Amino acid sequence: MQDRIAHRLHDFDSGKIRQAFELAKEIPNQIDLSIGFPEENTPEEVKQAGITAIQQNHTTYLPTNGLAELRQSIAQKLAAENNIRSSAEDITVTPGLTTAILLCYLAILNPGDEIILPQPMFPPYYELTKLAGAVPVPLETFPDFQLSAELIARKITEKTKAIVINSPNNPTGAVYDEDELRKIAGLAKQHGIIIISDEIYEYFSFDKPHFSIGSIYEGTITLNGFSKAYAMTGWRVGYICAPPDIVEAINQLQQYIVFSTSSIAQYAAVKALETPPIYLTDKYKQKRDLAVSTLSDVFPEIHGGQGAFYLFLKLPDGLEDIKVVNQLSHSGVIVLPGSAFCGRTDYIRISFAGDMDALRTGLERLKESIAALLRNSP
Amino acid sequence: MPKIAIVEDDLAIAQMYRMKFEAEGYHVDIAENGKLGLGLCEQMKPDLVLLDLMMPEMNGDEMLEKMRATDWGKSIKVIILTNVGEQEAPEKLKSLNVRAYIVKAEMTPKQVAELARQQLATA
Numbered sequence: 480m481q482d483r484i485a486h487r488l489h490d491f492d493s494g495k496i497r498q499a500f501e502l503a504k505e506i507p508n509q510i511d512l513s514i515g516f517p518e519e520n521t522p523e524e525v526k527q528a529g530i531t532a533i534q535q536n537h538t539t540y541l542p543t544n545g546l547a548e549l550r551q552s553i554a555q556k557l558a559a560e561n562n563i564r565s566s567a568e569d570i571t572v573t574p575g576l577t578t579a580i581l582l583c584y585l586a587i588l589n590p591g592d593e594i595i596l597p598q599p600m601f602p603p604y605y606e607l608t609k610l611a612g613a614v615p616v617p618l619e620t621f622p623d624f625q626l627s628a629e630l631i632a633r634k635i636t637e638k639t640k641a642i643v644i645n646s647p648n649n650p651t652g653a654v655y656d657e658d659e660l661r662k663i664a665g666l667a668k669q670h671g672i673i674i675i676s677d678e679i680y681e682y683f684s685f686d687k688p689h690f691s692i693g694s695i696y697e698g699t700i701t702l703n704g705f706s707k708a709y710a711m712t713g714w715r716v717g718y719i720c721a722p723p724d725i726v727e728a729i730n731q732l733q734q735y736i737v738f739s740t741s742s743i744a745q746y747a748a749v750k751a752l753e754t755p756p757i758y759l760t761d762k763y764k765q766k767r768d769l770a771v772s773t774l775s776d777v778f779p780e781i782h783g784g785q786g787a788f789y790l791f792l793k794l795p796d797g798l799e800d801i802k803v804v805n806q807l808s809h810s811g812v813i814v815l816p817g818s819a820f821c822g823r824t825d826y827i828r829i830s831f832a833g834d835m836d837a838l839r840t841g842l843e844r845l846k847e848s849i850a851a852l853l854r855n856s857p
Numbered sequence: 858m859p860k861i862a863i864v865e866d867d868l869a870i871a872q873m874y875r876m877k878f879e880a881e882g883y884h885v886d887i888a889e890n891g892k893l894g895l896g897l898c899e900q901m902k903p904d905l906v907l908l909d910l911m912m913p914e915m916n917g918d919e920m921l922e923k924m925r926a927t928d929w930g931k932s933i934k935v936i937i938l939t940n941v942g943e944q945e946a947p948e949k950l951k952s953l954n955v956r957a958y959i960v961k962a963e964m965t966p967k968q969v970a971e972l973a974r975q976q977l978a979t980a
Binding site: 501502505506507508802803805806808809810811844847851852854855 | 870940961
């Protein structure tokens, strides 16, 4: 039976994230500290725009690269907020950011090309590299999760085609300094390396301003979307801003892979860009601060967490991520094992995106579970 | 309707399993320690006991020992659900007819529930 499935999937691994979803389904009244979406709902005016799009029969295919009005609005947003100069033709709209990653990879990576992937990282970056026939080059950022030009330089070879930058970062919450990003841009320019900059958490930066590397380096592919900023994870709408040759290649791929992102979602996204993002700085910063202060005695060295809505926590010596995940699940709390995001088993990822009261309870149970495991570890 | 007694001092864990088993159609009651658990089991005569070991007032192994010494409790099915590794478990458990020994960190709630279902289905 194995022969029914293509060989390219033999070592394709999406299991650990799926296991967490499966675990969550089995637990009644759970406190989910694994979630990757804000607690808010899609803004009412955005929902209404989607409803109106349906009522006005905007339910047919749109151009492969997206609704012109939306691309124009995205270009204006990138200029105003990110200092990225682009036109509507440099933008292509995708069904979410994960599809955008695949499209970028297929457009730029040849078999054998190397792509530098800072670790820990959002799992699709690694797995889709292999799917594209390219070579993932992990770059460890432990323990502080900060990326530097110096670290990257050590991994560059003549086969290096691209590097992925994700700031604010999933799963670590790290936000990279503008100074360091400028150095990285210089290094990339020197070696002719493409930068793929995933900025989906741009509004979730608590301690320093978000900086878009695409504002200073023209060899940047900027990825973003509406899921986090407008609580639109289920609408599946993201976008790519890239140099013209790359956008054209991606559009060719989209023609046969996607054809056209949901028209309803795109009309809603136009409205979203006329609306303030749902992100409320103080609210998520308070949740981050609560998580850090509650956990600091159990996890004495908490790094990252300057942005996004995650903490990547180093477990006390001797504890293994899967065992902590299991232990917590008995008290109804879901977290993700660190090994879903890197090759190490001594971390877990928690999300503080959810409701404050549930977060408070979940954090206390996390502390109790760690204490129970430590009491009973050999 | 099969009856399950959960004897567990961590109420978050006990409540999670209560909801899970009730959703599957079982009748569930909870006791917070071995002393209360013994009374509950005598009154309830459950088909299965999910029993923690380390608890205040009376540990799970002590409760089980007392239960096995009674006519009503000598053949009730018992699954241990604990943080204590099996090698560190009290020696006397071996002679107290435990159906399964589960370390919480080694299994998910789904696996625990499956094991409970299997035990309830067997003689």
